[in-house]
Amino acid sequence: MRDRFDVVIAGAGPAGAQCARDVAERDYDVLVLETEPEDEFPRQSNKSTAGTFPSMMASFGIPDDVVMNYTDSVVLESPNDHYVREQTGAVLEFADFKRFLVRDGRERGATYRFGSRVSAPIVDEGEVVGVRYDGDEEVYADVVIDATGPAAPLAKKLGVSDLQRDHQAIGVEYEFEGIDVDHDDYGDLTDAMMLRLDHDLAPGGYSWIFHTGGDTAKVGLCYIQNDSHREYAKDGMGIDDYLEYWLDQDPRFDGAERLEGKQHRGSAHIQPPGDLSTDNFIAIGDTVPTIDPLWGEGIHKGMKSARAAAITVDAALTPDSRDTSAEKMSVYDELWHTEVAPRSRARLTLTELLYLVPNERYDQLMADLRAADDDVLQRANAGDKLAMARLLHLDDVPTLVKYARQRLSN
Ligand SMILES: Cc1cc2nc3c(=O)[nH]c(=O)nc-3n(C[C@H](O)[C@H](O)[C@H](O)COP(=O)(O)OP(=O)(O)OC[C@H]3O[C@@H](n4cnc5c(N)ncnc54)[C@H](O)[C@@H]3O)c2cc1C
Incomplete structure (x- = not known):
């Protein structure tokens, strides 16, 4: 008998552990493979400042x-x-937060294997059917999800994610x-x-x-x-x-x-996403990458991508005849672009411009922010190009030219 689950998730970060909570809640068999040992978890992966907002806390039931x-x-x-x-x-407290997600996922029925480093997808007739971990261990699933953050061992090998140095x-x-x-x-x-x-x-x-x-x-x-x-x-x-x-x-x-x-x-x-899914496979969280380019808010974004993946999995596995083809998995891509990170390219442009301008412009920006009304700010922050343009000055022309040159030379 093969070791088999409905869904296998690589990585117990905010994205992977949240996805396991959602998928387990819908009663699917889900396994999470996490490279770090449980008694020290999270060690190296305890990496985040973990500043977040009530929208995340309320949407995902995060305790005080x-x-x-x-x-x-x-x-x-x-x-x-x-x-x-x-x-x-x-x-x-990022470590407590990560441990909460694991504990709660287990209570909903998810299985965790710690100390399990995922190394490669198992591919049969061109499609992912499972993952290899801890050397020669194998586990099979209808859907495999890469949530290993920037490591992305599955997404990279499948050519789904194109994370650039x-x-x-x-x-x-x-x-x-x-x-x-x-x-x-x-x-x-x-x-x-x-x-x-x-x-x-x-x-x-x-x-x-x-x-x-x-x-x-x-x-x-x-x-x-x-x-x-x-x-x-x-x-x-x-x-x-x-x-x-x-x-x-x-x-x-x-x-x-x-x-x-x-x-x-x-x-x-901090880059535009590549492909997000293929047959039987989805990439979530920083593997995509999903992190907001402007201020590095990656926890909420990653968890939203996890939920979009869980919705996609549910839609693909619910019918009597399961369909996890690339076409079915592309529901996730659509949700990602409309619900998880809308206008991601405009926000990326805003980010690139922001970090290109000289220090004096930052002092001017503070005055501009005080003068602008809340609506303009909120819209600019959400990637609205008209609102972004209202925060620009004539003095910004050299920066825009420099930016255009950089884009053309890339
Ligand atoms: C210094 C710093 C400060 C930050 N501050 C904030 C902030 O204030 N607010 C905010 O919202 N975001 C912040 N972020 C971003 C946020 O932490 C990330 O976007 C978020 O953690 C991404 O979640 P993830 O689940 O996609 O990936 P990760 O958090 O990277 O989780 C990946 C998991 O996969 C495991 N893993 C890796 N490789 C393998 C493998 N081969 N096999 C099995 N498991 C594996 C890792 O151990 C880890 O547990 C910060 C990031 C950094 C670095």
């Missing part, structure tokens, strides 16, 4: 006990200014105590998630302080190693050097101490 701190505002900082937007959010954003973060979250020279970061645009500190990217209560916070930065990064980069400095540089420069960190073992690092690709 994985929340480190509820926040009231999002603050954008430029080198000499800042802008505050009232918006309820939650900074999660020069679009890979890297990030690093530490948790601290002793931070002055309400320093006189800066905006008040009490119960806030702050994102800072400043090429001196994070060339071609951004840095952040997410308040986790009292005098503690998560402090990190990220960037893509592309032309924009190289233009503003300092010779010989890597991502850890930039974080040290910021910690040395900024008085809010005077006397702050790193919390032991509280280090997070990882990567995600």
Whole structure:
């Protein structure tokens, strides 16, 4: 007898573990293979700042006990200014959140095998029929889902996902105590998630302080190693050097101490998605990649892609005669483009422009944001080109030309 399930998911990140919850809830046999051992889970995969919003918490039934701190505002900082937007959010303890998703999935009937590294799809007559893991172990399924994040061992081999190195954003973060979250020279970061645009500190990217209560916070930065990064980069400095540089420069960190073992690092690709599915196969979460390009919100987006995959699986497996052909799986592609990440290309353009402009433009942007009404902001954030154009100035023409040249040369 072959080891067989209705659905096999590789990876127990937010996307894979959420997909297992949804598929198990509909009473299908689902197996999740996770490379890390259970007693240390999550170890290397404990990578996220895990700032999120009530829409995610409510849609996916996430309990309060994985929340480190509820926040009231999002603050954008430029080198000499800042802008505050009232918006309820939650900074999660990512490890607790991941463990909750696994526990809850098991309660709904999902099977987990930890310490199980997926290496390749099993292909029969050109179609995926299962996966190989832990060397020569094999498991078979009607539908296989790759949710391994940027590793993507199945999607890459099947030519579904085309994750490119020069679009890979890297990030690093530490948790601290002793931070002055309400320093006189800066905006008040009490119960806030702050994102800072400043090429001196994070060339071609951004840095952040997410308040986790009292005098503690998560402090990190990220960037893509592309032309924009190289233009503003300092010779010989890597991502850890930039974080040290910021910690040395900024008085809010005077006397702050790193919390032991509280280090997070990882990567995600900021690029348009390739194909999303094929016969008997779907890619979800950062494997696609689904992460929002602008501010790196990957948890909610990944979980939405997981739900879209579960809906597709349900529609394909419910009829007496199961149909998991590429055509049936393409329901997922449609849901992804309409529900999960609509206008993803426009948002990508906005992102590329944002990280291309010089530091002075960031100060101007803060003033523009204060002057613009909420509706324009919300629409620009959602990728509405007219609203985006209203935030542009005549001075932006050189940046637009530079952007057009880069696009043409790619
Ligand atoms: C520093 C940093 C800060 C971030 N901050 C935020 C934030 O504040 N808010 C937000 O929304 N998003 C944030 N993100 C992004 C977010 O964490 C990701 O988008 C999200 O975790 C993607 O989920 P996923 O399930 O697709 O993939 P992952 O989280 O990458 O999960 C993949 C899982 O697959 C497992 N795996 C990998 N390879 C294999 C294999 N071969 N076989 C079996 N299992 C495998 C991994 O161990 C892991 O458990 C941040 C990311 C980083 C790096």
